[in-house]
Amino acid sequence: MKLDQFMKWKGMVSTGGEAKNLIVTGQVSVNGSIELRRGRKLLPGDEICLGNIKLMFGQYDPQGRRLASNDQ
Numbered sequence: 001m002k003l004d005q006f007m008k009w010k011g012m013v014s015t016g017g018e019a020k021n022l023i024v025t026g027q028v029s030v031n032g033s034i035e036l037r038r039g040r041k042l043l044p045g046d047e048i049c050l051g052n053i054k055l056m057f058g059q060y061d062p063q064g065r066r067l068a069s070n071d072q
Contacts, residue, residue, distance in 0.1 A: 003030065003048065004038040006057060012050050022050060 001009075004019040007028070013019045022028050023038045029049045030040065042048070042057040 001042050001057065002038070003028070003035060003040040003042060006042055006048065006055075007050070010055055012048075012053055012055070027051070 004016055004023060007013050007019040007022075008016055013022065020038050024036055026034045026036060027050060028035055030042070030046055032047070032049075044058050046057045048055050048057065
């Protein structure tokens with residue numbers, strides 16, 4: 001699944017355009033690194049962060065897993 005699709009699917013954003021804007025302006029990170037490619041393919045275990053929202057993309061949990069703040 002692509003990063004922008006995941007963000008919309010999980011309710012981090014309400015539209016694809018909103019996801020694109022947040023990604024290209026450097027407000028989204030994947031595995032602790034700023035990600036500027038909205039089409040980045042997510043792999044199981046990738047951690048997606050937007051502000052204080054952290055979700056993990058998983059192979060067996062396609063809906064993602066919300067991380068507790070102490071899981072960092």
